[in-house]
Amino acid sequence: MAENKLNPKLGMDAASLKKSLENHIRFTLGKDQYTSTTYDRYSGLALATRDRLIERWIQTQQTYYDKNAKRVYYLSLEFLLGRTLGNSLMNLGLQKEAEKTAQELGYSLEELREKEWDAGLGNGGLGRLAACFLDSLATMELPAVGYGIRYDYGIFFQSIRDGWQVETPDNWLRFGNVWEFPRPEFTCVVHFYGRTEDWLDENGWKRKRWVDAEEIVAVAYDTPVPGYGNNTVNNLRLWSAKASREFDLNYFNGGDYIQAVAAKATSENITKVLYPNDNVFEGKELRLKQEYFFVSATIQDIFRRYKKTHKTFDQFPDKVAIQLNDTHPAIAIAELMRILVDIERLDWDAAWNITVQTFGYTNHTILPEALEKWSVGLLGRVLPRHLEIIYEINSRFLDGVRERYPADPDLWRDLSIIEEGEDKKIRMANLAIVGSHSLNGVAALHTEILKKSVFPGFYRLWPEKFNNKTNGVTQRRWLKLCNPELSALISSKIGEGWITNLGELRKLEPFAEDSGFRNEWAQVKKKKKEQLAAYILSRNNIEVNPESLFDIQVKRLHEYKRQLLNALHVVTLYNRIIDNPAADHVPRTVIFAGKAAPGYWMAKLIIKLITSIADKVNSDPRVGDLLKVVFLRNYAVSNAEKIIPAANLSEQISTAGTEASGTGNMKFALNGALTIGTLDGANIEILEEVGKDNIFIFGLDSTGVSALKSKGYDPYYYYNKNRELYRILNQIRQGFFSPDQVDRFAPLADALLSNGDTYMLLADYDSYIACQDRAAKLWKDQDAWNKSSILNTARMGKFSTDRTIAEYAKDIWKVHPVHIDF
Numbered sequence: 001m002a003e004n005k006l007n008p009k010l011g012m013d014a015a016s017l018k019k020s021l022e023n024h025i026r027f028t029l030g031k032d033q034y035t036s037t038t039y040d041r042y043s044g045l046a047l048a049t050r051d052r053l054i055e056r057w058i059q060t061q062q063t064y065y066d067k068n069a070k071r072v073y074y075l076s077l078e079f080l081l082g083r084t085l086g087n088s089l090m091n092l093g094l095q096k097e098a099e100k101t102a103q104e105l106g107y108s109l110e111e112l113r114e115k116e117w118d119a120g121l122g123n124g125g126l127g128r129l130a131a132c133f134l135d136s137l138a139t140m141e142l143p144a145v146g147y148g149i150r151y152d153y154g155i156f157f158q159s160i161r162d163g164w165q166v167e168t169p170d171n172w173l174r175f176g177n178v179w180e181f182p183r184p185e186f187t188c189v190v191h192f193y194g195r196t197e198d199w200l201d202e203n204g205w206k207r208k209r210w211v212d213a214e215e216i217v218a219v220a221y222d223t224p225v226p227g228y229g230n231n232t233v234n235n236l237r238l239w240s241a242k243a244s245r246e247f248d249l250n251y252f253n254g255g256d257y258i259q260a261v262a263a264k265a266t267s268e269n270i271t272k273v274l275y276p277n278d279n280v281f282e283g284k285e286l287r288l289k290q291e292y293f294f295v296s297a298t299i300q301d302i303f304r305r306y307k308k309t310h311k312t313f314d315q316f317p318d319k320v321a322i323q324l325n326d327t328h329p330a331i332a333i334a335e336l337m338r339i340l341v342d343i344e345r346l347d348w349d350a351a352w353n354i355t356v357q358t359f360g361y362t363n364h365t366i367l368p369e370a371l372e373k374w375s376v377g378l379l380g381r382v383l384p385r386h387l388e389i390i391y392e393i394n395s396r397f398l399d400g401v402r403e404r405y406p407a408d409p410d411l412w413r414d415l416s417i418i419e420e421g422e423d424k425k426i427r428m429a430n431l432a433i434v435g436s437h438s439l440n441g442v443a444a445l446h447t448e449i450l451k452k453s454v455f456p457g458f459y460r461l462w463p464e465k466f467n468n469k470t471n472g473v474t475q476r477r478w479l480k481l482c483n484p485e486l487s488a489l490i491s492s493k494i495g496e497g498w499i500t501n502l503g504e505l506r507k508l509e510p511f512a513e514d515s516g517f518r519n520e521w522a523q524v525k526k527k528k529k530e531q532l533a534a535y536i537l538s539r540n541n542i543e544v545n546p547e548s549l550f551d552i553q554v555k556r557l558h559e560y561k562r563q564l565l566n567a568l569h570v571v572t573l574y575n576r577i578i579d580n581p582a583a584d585h586v587p588r589t590v591i592f593a594g595k596a597a598p599g600y601w602m603a604k605l606i607i608k609l610i611t612s613i614a615d616k617v618n619s620d621p622r623v624g625d626l627l628k629v630v631f632l633r634n635y636a637v638s639n640a641e642k643i644i645p646a647a648n649l650s651e652q653i654s655t656a657g658t659e660a661s662g663t664g665n666m667k668f669a670l671n672g673a674l675t676i677g678t679l680d681g682a683n684i685e686i687l688e689e690v691g692k693d694n695i696f697i698f699g700l701d702s703t704g705v706s707a708l709k710s711k712g713y714d715p716y717y718y719y720n721k722n723r724e725l726y727r728i729l730n731q732i733r734q735g736f737f738s739p740d741q742v743d744r745f746a747p748l749a750d751a752l753l754s755n756g757d758t759y760m761l762l763a764d765y766d767s768y769i770a771c772q773d774r775a776a777k778l779w780k781d782q783d784a785w786n787k788s789s790i791l792n793t794a795r796m797g798k799f800s801t802d803r804t805i806a807e808y809a810k811d812i813w814k815v816h817p818v819h820i821d822f
C-alpha cells in the first residue's frame with residue numbers, strides 16, 4: 001500500500017522532531033511558549049515520538065496480516081511498564097535528536113523524562129517480566145500481542161510516615177496517557193452470572209447455553225511496542241470495562257435514575273484497580289471477574305482476527321499460540337472450550353485438541369499461599385457455564401488417569417482439578433496443566449522443584465509437557481537506558497553488538513585485567529553512586545558517602561525474601577561498631593526499598609523495623625560514616641533505574657527453594673554489582689555463569705532446607721548458640737529500636753523463635769554474616785573487587801530476555817520472525 005509509506009514530514013532528524021513537538025504543544029495541547037509547562041513539553045515530545053511509531057505500527061500489523069503469520073498472544077494480568085518516553089526514543093534511535101531538541105527548549109532530556117508518571121500496572125517480578133518480554137518480542141521481530149487490563153489505578157503509591165508504610169491510590173491517568181490509543185470501535189461484550197440451560201439444535205443434539213447473564217462491555221486501549229533498531233512495532237492491548245447499552249436500558253427504565261447511574265458506575269468497577277498482592281492469592285469475586293473479563297474479551301478478539309482469514313478451526317493452533325502468565329488468565333482454557341463447543345459447535349474432542357495445542361502455561365511460584373484455588377460456589381455463580389465445562393474437562397481427564405493408573409486413588413486425588421472438602425475448590429494450576437501442551441518453570445531449580453515436589457503426579461503422567469525457561473531482563477532498559485555511562489564505556493571497547501546480542505559482553509572479559517579500564521569502570525560506578533546519593537538526599541534527607549560500599553536490597557517486601565535477615569546483619573554491624581569503634585570497619589550504606597501488600601501486617605512491621613534501625617544508626621554520632629541505613633519510598637521501575645546502576649552488592653537472600661527465579665538479581669549483576677545470595681532461583685545460574693570467585697554464596701541449599709525441616713527445625717538452638725544473634729533478637733524484642741513502645745517489634749522476634757521461623761533466618765544467620773564479612777574483606781581490595789565487577793557484567797549474556805524469548809518461540813510457540821520493510 002503506497003499510502004503506508006513513511007510520511008516525509010515525520011523525519012528522524014532533530015529539526016523535524018522539534019517542529020513536531022512545537023506543533024503538538026500548539027495544536028494538540030492548545031498552548032504556546034508562554035503558557036506551556038514543563039509537563040506540556042514532556043507531552044509534546046512524547047506525542048512527537050509517538051507519531052514516529054504510528055506508521056511503523058500500522059505497517060507491522062499489515063505485514064502480519066498479509067503474511068498470515070502465526071502470532072503469539074501473551075496474556076497477563078500485569079504489565080509493569082514503567083516510563084515509556086526514554087525507551088521509545090532509544091528504540092527508534094532518536095536519543096541524540098531528542099536531547100538536542102530538549103536543550104533548544106532550555107531543558108535536559110532527563111528533566112522532561114522525569115515528568116512522566118510510571119505505568120505501574122503490576123506488582124513486581126511477574127509484571128516486569130511481561131514488560132521485558134514485550135521489548136524482546138518486538139526487537140526479535142516476532143509477531144506478538146500482549147493482552148491485559150487497563151487498570152484505572154496501578155500499584156499503590158507508597159509513602160513512609162513516621163516510619164510506617166502508607167498507601168495512596170496511583171491515579172496514573174490523571175493527566176492523560178499519551179502512549180495509548182482508545183479503540184472505542186473495538187468493543188467486546190463480556191457476560192457474568194446468569195444460568196445455563198439445555199436446548200436441542202436443528203440436528204436434534206442436546207446443547208448448552210448460557211442465559212440471563214449480565215453484560216459488560218470491554219473497550220480496547222492500544223499501546224505501541226517498538227523493537228530496538230528495527231521497524232517492528234507490536235501491540236499491547238489493554239481492556240477497560242464500560243457498562244453496556246443493554247445495561248443502560250434495563251436499569252434506566254426502572255425509573256430510579258440516581259440508583260441506575262450508581263449501578264452503572266459499579267459495573268465499571270471491574271477494571272478500577274490492580275490487586276496489590278505479590279505472590280499471594282486472594283479469592284475475591286472482583287478479582288475473578290477481572291480475570292474472566294480480560295480473558296473473554298481477548299479470546300473474542302483472537303477469534304475475530306482468526307476468522308478474517310479462516311473458515312474452519314483446523315489451523316487454529318498453527319496460527320495462534322496463547323501463553324498464560326501464571327494461572328491468572330487460566331480460565332481462558334474453559335472459555336476457549338465454551339466458544340468452540342457452545343458457539344462454534346465443534347465436538348468436544350476436536351475442541352479439546354485445539355485447546356491443548358494452543359495453550360502454554362508458565363508457573364511463577366511454588367509458595368502454597370500463592371496458588372489460585374477458586375471456591376466452586378463462587379465460580380459457579382459468576383461463571384456457571386465455565387464451572388460445568390471445568391467439571392467435564394476434569395471428568396474426562398480423570399477417566400484417562402484411572403485407566404492408566406487403576407490402583408492409585410491418591411494420584412487421582414492429587415491430579416484432580418477439583419479439590420474435595422467442605423468448601424470445594426477449583427485448582428487453577430491443575431486446569432492450566434491439563435489444558436496446555438507446555439508447562440514451564442522460570443529457572444532451572446524452580447522447574448526441578450515443580451517436577452519433584454509440586455506436581456510430581458503430572459510429571460509422571462506427562463513428563464514431555466515440562467520444560468524450563470529461565471527468566472531474563474531486557475538489556476535495552478536495564479543497561480543501555482538506565483546506565484548510559486557504563487553502556488558507553490562498554491561500547492567503546494567491544495562495540496554495540498551487545499545491545500541485541502548480550503552474549504557479546506564476553507568480549508569484556510580480557511579488560512578485567514586492564515588497570516586503565518578498571519579505573520574507568522570504577523569511575524562510572526562512582527558517578528552512578530553520586531547520582532543515587534543526591535537522590536537519597538532529596539528523598540530522605542540523609543547524606544551518604546559515595547565511597548562507601550553500597551549494599552542494596554530492593555524488591556517487594558515478603559518474609560520469604562528475608563529483608564529481616566538483612567536487617568539482622570545491619571544491627572550486627574551497628575553493635576560491632578559501638579563495641580569496638582577502633583576496629584577496621586568497612587564503611588557501608590545499606591539501602592532498602594519495596595512495597596508491602598496493604599494487608600500484609602508482618603511485612604509492614606518489617607518496614608517499620610528497618611526505618612527504626614535507620615533512625616537509630618543514622619543519628620548515632622559514634623557511627624558516623626561507617627554505616628548508613630536508607631529506606632527509599634515507593635520502589636518502582638523508574639527509581640529501580642536509578643538505584644540498580646549504583647549498587648556494589650546485590651542482596652538476593654531468599655530462603656533456598658522459595659524464589660522461583662528473581663530478575664532483580666540479573667539487573668544488578670548486569671550493572672556490575674556482586675551478588676550476595678542463596679542457592680535459590682536464578683542465583684544458581686548466575687553462579688554458574690560468573691564463577692564461584694565472583695559471587696558470595698551462603699546458607700542452606702534447597703535440599704538442606706527440606707532436610708532440616710523434616711528432621712525438626714529448632715530456631716532456639718541457633719539463638720542460644722550465637723551470642724551476636726542472641727543479643728540482637730533481645731534488642732528487637734525489648735524495645736531497643738522502639739523505646740516509645742517497647743513491645744512493638746516483639747511479633748518479629750516471636751516469628752523467628754516461638755512461631756518456628758518459617759523462612760529459616762536463624763539457620764542461615766551465621767553463614768550470612770560470615771559471607772558479608774568476606775564481602776567486606778574483598779571490598780578492601782578495590783582492584784580485586786573491580787575485576788569481579790567487570791566479570792559479572794561480562795558474563796551476564798545468558799540473562800537477556802532475548803534468549804528467554806528465543807527459547808519460548810522455538811520450543812513452545814513455534815513462531816518465527818517477520819521482517820517489517822519500511
Ligand SMILES: *Cc1c(COP(=O)(O)O)cnc(C)c1O
Binds near residue numbers: 554637
Ligand atoms: C525487577 C523488578 C522487580 C523484581 O525484583 P526481584 O528482586 O526479582 O523480586 C520488582 N519490582 C520492580 C520495580 C522491578 O523492576
